[in-house]
Amino acid sequence: MARTASALHILVKDKELADDIIAKLKKGAQFDVLAKKHSTCPSGKKGDMVSAFDKICFSGELFTPHLVKTKFGWHVVKVLYRT
Template sequence: MFGWGGKRKTASARHILVKDREQCEALKAEIEQGADFAELAKQHSSCPSGKKGGDLGTFRERQMVKEFNDVVFTGELHKVHGPVKTQFGYHLIEITSRSDM
């Protein structure tokens, strides 16, 4: 069980959610060529967070679906990861911060 002294990991991330892998790969290529992640999220993401440039804010470990969680809590910071397949579709994920509370 979690006690008061136990550490909980938190992270902040932004993402772009699309229905198919091909679109996800195409958007990643655009980002790698210098396109703005937030602008692409606003234009293409099917998640409501797209309106905020894909920003998901801060969340605790295991708060998101497993595939998403695994990338966010083990992946390199400030790098675009993906395509990551979940029950919702395909994600590009950028981890903006991570810490132990």
């Protein structure tokens, strides 16, 4: 059986903004509001994930914002569930 995961993410170009977003999330900011304001990711499609993103989705703590660097930029990732 294939493993699956569901995650939210916000893609930004620089680490400072990603760190600021994580700080706001820890203070109770809404993930979707920050994503609409800051994310530069055009995709909303399901599909293959880059390795670093995949790793956090299948090993990172659930419901906790994680910082992940990929070739696309800095991702703030919140894993919702995995099977």
